[in-house]
Amino acid sequence: MMRDGKTECVVYISKAKEKIVIDDDVLSVIAIMDEIIENEQTEWRKKFFVGIRKGCNDIYNIHNCPMERTTYYAAKKAFIDKIYECCIYKGLVDYDDILNTILG
Numbered sequence: 001m002m003r004d005g006k007t008e009c010v011v012y013i014s015k016a017k018e019k020i021v022i023d024d025d026v027l028s029v030i031a032i033m034d035e036i037i038e039n040e041q042t043e044w045r046k047k048f049f050v051g052i053r054k055g056c057n058d059i060y061n062i063h064n065c066p067m068e069r070t071t072y073y074a075a076k077k078a079f080i081d082k083i084y085e086c087c088i089y090k091g092l093v094d095y096d097d098i099l100n101t102i103l104g
Contacts, residue, residue: 011055025092032086036079048072049079 008021020026033053040046044066051061062072087093 028090028092029083029087032083032090036082036086045075048075052076052079 006022008019011018011020030053033049037046037049037053040049048061048065048067051064058072058076061076062069065072067075084093088098
Protein backbone atom coordinates (compact mmCIF):
# COMPACT_ATOMS: atom_id res chain seq x y z
CA MET A 1 0.00 0.00 0.00
CA MET A 2 3.03 2.30 0.28
CA ARG A 3 4.74 3.46 -2.87
CA ASP A 4 8.43 2.62 -2.98
CA GLY A 5 10.74 5.54 -2.32
CA LYS A 6 8.06 7.78 -0.83
CA THR A 7 9.59 9.75 2.05
CA GLU A 8 6.64 11.83 3.25
CA CYS A 9 2.89 12.16 2.92
CA VAL A 10 0.22 14.67 3.75
CA VAL A 11 -2.77 13.74 5.92
CA TYR A 12 -5.71 15.76 7.16
CA ILE A 13 -6.61 15.52 10.84
CA SER A 14 -9.78 17.43 11.73
CA LYS A 15 -9.34 19.51 8.57
CA ALA A 16 -5.78 20.45 9.58
CA LYS A 17 -3.07 19.56 7.08
CA GLU A 18 -0.19 17.55 8.57
CA LYS A 19 2.98 16.38 6.85
CA ILE A 20 4.31 13.03 8.05
CA VAL A 21 7.84 11.89 7.36
CA ILE A 22 7.88 8.20 6.44
CA ASP A 23 10.82 6.77 8.38
CA ASP A 24 11.62 3.31 9.72
CA ASP A 25 9.30 3.77 12.72
CA VAL A 26 6.35 4.61 10.49
CA LEU A 27 7.10 1.62 8.29
CA SER A 28 7.25 -0.56 11.42
CA VAL A 29 3.80 0.62 12.53
CA ILE A 30 2.41 -0.04 9.05
CA ALA A 31 3.89 -3.55 9.18
CA ILE A 32 2.27 -4.11 12.60
CA MET A 33 -1.11 -3.01 11.23
CA ASP A 34 -0.71 -5.40 8.30
CA GLU A 35 0.14 -8.30 10.65
CA ILE A 36 -2.92 -7.60 12.81
CA ILE A 37 -5.11 -7.49 9.69
CA GLU A 38 -3.62 -10.73 8.33
CA ASN A 39 -4.24 -12.51 11.65
CA GLU A 40 -7.87 -11.36 11.93
CA GLN A 41 -10.18 -14.36 11.49
CA THR A 42 -13.47 -12.53 10.84
CA GLU A 43 -13.80 -11.23 7.29
CA TRP A 44 -15.94 -8.18 8.08
CA ARG A 45 -13.54 -7.13 10.86
CA LYS A 46 -10.63 -7.58 8.46
CA LYS A 47 -12.43 -5.32 5.94
CA PHE A 48 -13.09 -2.82 8.72
CA PHE A 49 -9.41 -2.77 9.77
CA VAL A 50 -8.32 -2.37 6.15
CA GLY A 51 -10.60 0.67 5.92
CA ILE A 52 -8.90 2.20 8.95
CA ARG A 53 -5.48 1.28 7.54
CA LYS A 54 -6.32 3.03 4.26
CA GLY A 55 -7.39 6.16 6.12
CA CYS A 56 -11.10 5.96 5.36
CA ASN A 57 -13.14 8.22 7.60
CA ASP A 58 -15.41 6.90 10.34
CA ILE A 59 -18.66 7.62 8.48
CA TYR A 60 -17.50 5.60 5.47
CA ASN A 61 -16.42 2.69 7.67
CA ILE A 62 -19.63 2.72 9.72
CA HIS A 63 -21.73 2.51 6.54
CA ASN A 64 -19.62 -0.32 5.12
CA CYS A 65 -19.38 -2.53 8.21
CA PRO A 66 -22.24 -4.47 9.83
CA MET A 67 -22.14 -2.89 13.28
CA GLU A 68 -23.71 -0.20 15.40
CA ARG A 69 -21.92 3.10 15.90
CA THR A 70 -20.93 2.33 19.52
CA THR A 71 -19.63 -1.11 18.50
CA TYR A 72 -17.67 0.53 15.68
CA TYR A 73 -15.89 2.94 18.02
CA ALA A 74 -15.19 0.17 20.55
CA ALA A 75 -13.70 -2.03 17.80
CA LYS A 76 -11.67 0.88 16.42
CA LYS A 77 -10.30 1.61 19.91
CA ALA A 78 -9.43 -2.09 20.38
CA PHE A 79 -7.57 -2.07 17.03
CA ILE A 80 -5.62 1.06 17.97
CA ASP A 81 -4.85 -0.35 21.43
CA LYS A 82 -3.54 -3.57 19.86
CA ILE A 83 -1.30 -1.54 17.53
CA TYR A 84 0.00 0.40 20.55
CA GLU A 85 0.66 -2.80 22.52
CA CYS A 86 2.61 -4.24 19.59
CA CYS A 87 4.59 -1.01 19.29
CA ILE A 88 5.46 -1.26 23.00
CA TYR A 89 6.52 -4.89 22.57
CA LYS A 90 8.76 -3.99 19.62
CA GLY A 91 10.37 -1.10 21.53
CA LEU A 92 8.87 1.69 19.44
CA VAL A 93 7.34 3.47 22.45
CA ASP A 94 9.42 5.18 25.13
CA TYR A 95 8.66 4.58 28.80
CA ASP A 96 7.92 8.30 29.23
CA ASP A 97 5.34 8.13 26.44
CA ILE A 98 3.60 5.30 28.24
CA LEU A 99 3.56 7.21 31.54
CA ASN A 100 2.27 10.36 29.85
CA THR A 101 -0.63 8.59 28.14
CA ILE A 102 -3.87 10.15 29.35
CA LEU A 103 -6.15 7.62 31.03
CA GLY A 104 -9.90 7.95 30.59
